[in-house]
Amino acid sequence: MGEKFYVTTPIYYPSGKFHIGTAYTEVLADTIKRYKQLRGYDTFMLTGVDEHGQKIETVAQKAGKTPQEYVDEMAELAKELWKLMDIKYDYFIRTTDKFHEQTVQKIFDYFLKNGDIYKGQYEGWYCMPCETYFTKTQLVDGKCPDCGREVKLLKEDAYFFNMKKYADRLVKFYDENPDFVEPAYRKTEMINNFIKPGLEDLCITRTSFDWGIKVPNDPKHVIYVWLDALTNYLTALGYMQDDDTLFKKYWPADVQIVGKDIARFHLIYWPIFLMALDLPLPKKFIVHNWIVMKDGKMSKSVGNVVYPEKLISRYGLDATRYYLLRIMTVSQDAIFTPEDFVEKYNSDLCNDLGNLVNRTISMVNKYFQGTVPKYNGTPNDVDKELEEFTQNKLKEVEELIEKYQMSNALQELWTVISRTNKYIDETRPWELSKNGETDKLQSSIYHLIENIRKVAIYLIPFMENTAKNIFNQIGIPSNLQTWESLDRYDKLNSIKVVEKGEPIFMRKNMEEELEYFKNN
Numbered sequence: 001m002g003e004k005f006y007v008t009t010p011i012y013y014p015s016g017k018f019h020i021g022t023a024y025t026e027v028l029a030d031t032i033k034r035y036k037q038l039r040g041y042d043t044f045m046l047t048g049v050d051e052h053g054q055k056i057e058t059v060a061q062k063a064g065k066t067p068q069e070y071v072d073e074m075a076e077l078a079k080e081l082w083k084l085m086d087i088k089y090d091y092f093i094r095t096t097d098k099f100h101e102q103t104v105q106k107i108f109d110y111f112l113k114n115g116d117i118y119k120g121q122y123e124g125w126y127c128m129p130c131e132t133y134f135t136k137t138q139l140v141d142g143k144c145p146d147c148g149r150e151v152k153l154l155k156e157d158a159y160f161f162n163m164k165k166y167a168d169r170l171v172k173f174y175d176e177n178p179d180f181v182e183p184a185y186r187k188t189e190m191i192n193n194f195i196k197p198g199l200e201d202l203c204i205t206r207t208s209f210d211w212g213i214k215v216p217n218d219p220k221h222v223i224y225v226w227l228d229a230l231t232n233y234l235t236a237l238g239y240m241q242d243d244d245t246l247f248k249k250y251w252p253a254d255v256q257i258v259g260k261d262i263a264r265f266h267l268i269y270w271p272i273f274l275m276a277l278d279l280p281l282p283k284k285f286i287v288h289n290w291i292v293m294k295d296g297k298m299s300k301s302v303g304n305v306v307y308p309e310k311l312i313s314r315y316g317l318d319a320t321r322y323y324l325l326r327i328m329t330v331s332q333d334a335i336f337t338p339e340d341f342v343e344k345y346n347s348d349l350c351n352d353l354g355n356l357v358n359r360t361i362s363m364v365n366k367y368f369q370g371t372v373p374k375y376n377g378t379p380n381d382v383d384k385e386l387e388e389f390t391q392n393k394l395k396e397v398e399e400l401i402e403k404y405q406m407s408n409a410l411q412e413l414w415t416v417i418s419r420t421n422k423y424i425d426e427t428r429p430w431e432l433s434k435n436g437e438t439d440k441l442q443s444s445i446y447h448l449i450e451n452i453r454k455v456a457i458y459l460i461p462f463m464e465n466t467a468k469n470i471f472n473q474i475g476i477p478s479n480l481q482t483w484e485s486l487d488r489y490d491k492l493n494s495i496k497v498v499e500k501g502e503p504i505f506m507r508k509n510m511e512e513e514l515e516y517f518k519n520n
């Protein structure tokens with residue numbers, strides 16, 4: 001086995017069905033994992049659910065369930081969705097897992113003993129009906145941001161984590177590790193918005209609700225979500241437990257993926273907790289933006305939420321994965337529209353990719369009775385241009401994937417597809433056949449199959465089923481589906497394509513699809 005690679009996603013609040021935003025994070029992590037696997041790494045991907053806290057207590061109550069019953073059901077739903085989306089996680093952590101709860105208590109104790117945690121008083125604006133504290137800036141017109149009612153300034157005993165103590169060390173770490181965060185401007189935001197104005201100590205317990213991990217020896221206090229939630233990345237690997245083999249092997253994380261709203265917790269508090277535990281910090285964070293709708297954030301009350309199941313059932317998993325990864329450039333919010341979805345489905349997947357595969361298969365059948373002709377090893381000028389363009393471009397795509405810029409990577413990969421389609425028009429195999437130019441015809445068809453094979457290898461991490469479908473239809477054996485086999489142009493031998501190609505994506509009618517989106 002190769003070098004280790006550990007990738008994590010956030011653990012999600014199971015307060016409802018997951019939408020395409022949550023699905024995006026998961027697909028991104030899964031794509032990274034599959035890519036690293038293809039490159040021979042020994043990978044581990046962690047995901048899960050963040051099950052404690054007041055919000056969960058409240059939604060469970062509304063659903064007439066105990067919090068435990070509620071989270072048990074939700075965890076199953078989450079797992080079902082990830083199964084449907086073929087997410088290849090290695091472990092699904094639940095913060096109600098006993099080993100997690102016990103380890104969080106050990107960590108709390110450890111911090112307390114080292115003087116990183118102290119007892120003080122928490123002061124905040126409290127909404128009685130919602131039983132929730134807010135900071136002054138969270139209030140809307142001085143009232144509760146959730147229910148709009150009056151709030152009161154209250155104080156309670158609470159434990160704090162001494163963040164201030166570590167502020168300088170964190171800034172030094174940022175300076176010494178310029179690649180720690182992608183995109184880099186998120187780091188600047190942290191420094192300017194939270195560290196320069198003076199980092200505040202973090203209140204890590206509450207007494208106003210009960211659904212959480214109890215403070216050891218002071219059970220009136222419940223550990224408030226972030227210390228509980230963030231440490232999942234360690235506890236899932238067996239950290240501070242009898243069997244910590246996974247921890248020893250996989251920590252530190254190679255890449256941690258988070259959305260922009262939880263950047264602060266991951267780029268400030270998490271590294272500081274790790275420093276206090278004397279552990280190495282993750283190598284990299286990807287902070288992505290959000291998938292939003294034309295009318296703003298997806299929200300149940302607005303009724304504009306898009307669920308992944310709706311896309312998958314009509315367009316298939318791979319089209320859904322493609323679209324999510326294609327629209328989200330790391331540094332901007334991506335706007336989901338049904339028009340754009342159908343447009344990209346038709347143009348990128350059906351026309352560009354699908355037609356290339358289909359046309360090529362029918363030409364192999366028509367001109368060579370289904371067997372890909374041999375390559376004579378000397379490309380003519382047109383072939384040479386195609387070879388050079390493809391090899392250079394694929395290198396570029398590889399570099400983009402290595403930087404986790406999946407949208408750009410797909411965009412560039414599609415230029416190889418377009419270039420290959422253009423090559424059909426340049427070489428005009430039907431004329432070569434008519435004129436009896438066998439050498440050129442052989443070379444043209446060979447190059448088409450070879451380029452499709454190369455593109456399909458690149459598609460494996462993004463859309464594995466599509467890649468496999470292509471390999472099957474053009475008859476590529478498994479030893480030629482590997483990354484290592486990408487290096488040259490003369491590897492194909494006795495390749496037989498299917499007699500009749502099946503379209504890999506079926507074209508859709510825009511109007512009918514817009515109706516589907518309206519009615520479902």
Ligand code: MSP
Pocket residue numbers: 009010011012013014020021022024025050229230231232257258259260261262289290291292298
């Ligand atoms: N439970 C915390 C995370 C704890 S991690 C130690 C949490 N959960 S969440 O369910 O609210 O959000 C999980 C992730 O989903 C976050 O990274 C968030 O940015 C992401 N997204 C939520 N809505 C999103 C979109 N509309 N688009 C993309 N990602 C979105 O925060």
